[in-house]
Amino acid sequence: MLYLQLFWTYLKIGSFTLGGGYVMLPMIEREVVDRRRWIDSEEYLNMIALAQAAPGLIAVNSAIFIGWRVGGWRGVIATVLGAVLPSFVIILAIAILFQDYHQYPAVEAVFKGVRPAVVALIAAPLCRMARSAKITWTTALVPIAGALLIWLVGLSPVWIIITTVVATLLYTYLNERKQR
Amino acid sequence: MIFLQLFLSFLKIGLFGFGGGLAILSLIQHEVESHGWMTSEQFVDIVAVSQVTPGPIGINCATYVGFTATNSVWGSVIATSAIVLPSLVIMLLLCKLYFVLNARFQRSIYFQQTMRMLRFSVLGLIAAAALCLMTPVSFIDWRSWVIFVVVSVLTIAPQYIQMTDSNGKNAIYLLRKSVQIISHPIILIVLAGLVGYFIYA
Numbered sequence: 114m115l116y117l118q119l120f121w122t123y124l125k126i127g128s129f130t131l132g133g134g135y136v137m138l139p140m141i142e143r144e145v146v147d148r149r150r151w152i153d154s155e156e157y158l159n160m161i162a163l164a165q166a167a168p169g170l171i172a173v174n175s176a177i178f179i180g181w182r183v184g185g186w187r188g189v190i191a192t193v194l195g196a197v198l199p200s201f202v203i204i205l206a207i208a209i210l211f212q213d214y215h216q217y218p219a220v221e222a223v224f225k226g227v228r229p230a231v232v233a234l235i236a237a238p239l240c241r242m243a244r245s246a247k248i249t250w251t252t253a254l255v256p257i258a259g260a261l262l263i264w265l266v267g268l269s270p271v272w273i274i275i276t277t278v279v280a281t282l283l284y285t286y287l288n289e290r291k292q293r
Numbered sequence: 294m295i296f297l298q299l300f301l302s303f304l305k306i307g308l309f310g311f312g313g314g315l316a317i318l319s320l321i322q323h324e325v326e327s328h329g330w331m332t333s334e335q336f337v338d339i340v341a342v343s344q345v346t347p348g349p350i351g352i353n354c355a356t357y358v359g360f361t362a363t364n365s366v367w368g369s370v371i372a373t374s375a376i377v378l379p380s381l382v383i384m385l386l387l388c389k390l391y392f393v394l395n396a397r398f399q400r401s402i403y404f405q406q407t408m409r410m411l412r413f414s415v416l417g418l419i420a421a422a423a424l425c426l427m428t429p430v431s432f433i434d435w436r437s438w439v440i441f442v443v444v445s446v447l448t449i450a451p452q453y454i455q456m457t458d459s460n461g462k463n464a465i466y467l468l469r470k471s472v473q474i475i476s477h478p479i480i481l482i483v484l485a486g487l488v489g490y491f492i493y494a
Contacts, residue, residue, distance in 0.1 A: 127347065127348050127349075128347050128348070129347060130347055130348070137349070159391070163384070163387050163388070163391060164384070165312075165313075165408075166387070166404070166408060167380060167383045167384045167387055168307065168308055168309060168310050168311050168379055168380065168383060169307050169308075169310055169351075169376070169377070169379055169380030169383070169384070170310070170313070170314065170317070170349040170351045170352065170376070170377075170380065171313050171314075171349075172348075172349045173349060173351075173352070173377055173380050174380050174384050177380060177381060177384040177385065177388070178384060178388060181384075181385060181388050182388070189381070189385070193377060193381070196348075196349070196352075197348075197352055197373060197377065199347055199348050200346070200347065200348025200349060200352040200353050200356060201348075201352065201356050201369065201373055203346050203347065203348070204342070204343075204346065204348075204352075204353045204356040204357050204369075205356055205360060205366065205369050207342060207346070207357070208356070208357050208360040208361060208369070209360070212361075214338075218494060219490065219494055221493075222489050222490050222492075222493035222494035223486040223487075223489050223490050223494075224337075224338055224341065224486075224489065225433060225437075225489045225493045226440060226485045226486050226487070226488045226489015226490065226492070226493065227337075227338075227341045227482055227485045227486045227489060228334075228337045228338070228341070228426075228430075228431035228432075228437070229431055229432055229437040229438065229440040229441040229444070229485070230341075230440055230441070230444040230481055230482055230484075230485035231337050231340050231341045231344065231426070231431075231482070232337070232423050232426045232427060232431055232432075232441060233440075233441045233442075233444035233445040233448065233481075234344060234444065234448060234478050234481065234482070235315055235318065235340070235419060235422050235423040235426070236419075236420070236423035236445065237444070237445045237448035237449050238315065238419075238448065239416060239419055239420060239423075240449050240452075241449075241452055242416055242419070243416055246409075246412045246413060246416065248413065248416070252413050253413075255410065255413040255414050255416075255417065256413050256414060256415075256416035256417030256418075256420060257417065257420075258417070259414050259417025259418065259420075259421065260417040260418075260420035260421040260424060263319060263323070263417070263418070263421035263424075263425070264421050264424040264425055269320075269323050270309070270319045270320045270323055270418050270421065271305060271309045271320065271323075273414050273417065273418065274309045274311060274411070274414065274418075275309070277407075277410050277411055277413075277414040278407055278410075278411070280410075281406050281407045281409075281410040281411075282403055282406075282407060284406075285402060285403050285406045285407075286403075289402065
């Protein structure tokens with residue numbers, strides 16, 4: 114019964130949230146904290162911190178946290194399946210049905226209009242994200258260098274992530290030692 | 294063989310994908326284009342479909358790429374499991390650690406600094422995803438640029454509109470409300486699709 118509830122809750126979160134992880138957060142809070150009372154608001158904030166700190170998709174990470182906290186291993190299976198299945202089924206159906214969508218001039222015309230809009234939807238949130246990350250002229254060099262290395266040099270984004278983590282840890286370590 | 298490559302690629306994406314859906318896009322793009330599983334045109338299209346269908350963008354992309362690369366449902370199953378697997382291991386580890394250490398590691402200077410710097414480099418990853426998609430395939434003529442600018446402005450506008458004070462002036466209030474409604478990603482994609490249909494069909 115509990116596992117079914119866990120599965121059902123995340124199935125709902127997975128099927129009614131359009132647009133990815135950050136849109137899902139308010140819905141997750143409503144379902145998990147207000148309705149089911151599986152965790153309280155303070156734990157919710159900790160969960161978000163963990164879900165963002167760990168690699169991977171934020172919605173899936175939160176599903177793993179709640180599943181583990183409420184129902185252990187089986188809980189994790191229930192919540193992750195719930196979070197993943199709606200996307201999986203819908204996209205698979207689209208992939209199978211529209212394999213040759215380029216053949217239809219009408220569909221192709223629609224996509225011609227949609228493509229630049231998609232690029233804008235990826236680029237435009239950068240303004241807000243840069244502000245909330247409290248970026249300065251010096252720290253702006255990090256994303257600018259990263260973007261240019263990926264775009265012009267063709268470096269894998271993986272290296273940007275690895276370099277960031279290693280360089281920050283090293284820098285912090287040296288800084289700490291200097292202060293002692 | 295292709296199944297193994299698919300598995301390893303999405304494992305890598307799951308392991309290094311920090312910062313949510315948009316940041317993961319640049320990793321996915323790098324993998325699918327370097328393996329030749331998709332053209333950059335197909336990639337933009339699947340991002341568009343992901344924006345108007347429910348669920349995390351990463352899962353949507355994994356499922357779609359898995360199917361188109363192998364032409365089999367198993368490709369989707371493998372890619373989707375692979376992108377979730379690193380999360381599963383690391384999140385469970387963090388959960389255990391978290392309950393044992395009582396969130397002490399969250400206050401550690403190493404953790405905080407790394408998270409802060411990752412936020413900055415993630416911005417670069419997102420910018421790279423947008424730059425890599427600014428190809429002649431997506432931007433076929435000047436009308437594409439008009440769509441790009443209008444959608445960008447509508448996406449950024451609501452944050453600034455909210456700052457102005459509403460003194461019950463109905464016309465302004467209505468205008469603001471309508472900008473807020475239109476600026477939803479799904480509505481913008483649908484509108485762009487309609488515009489595309491009328492000017493290119």
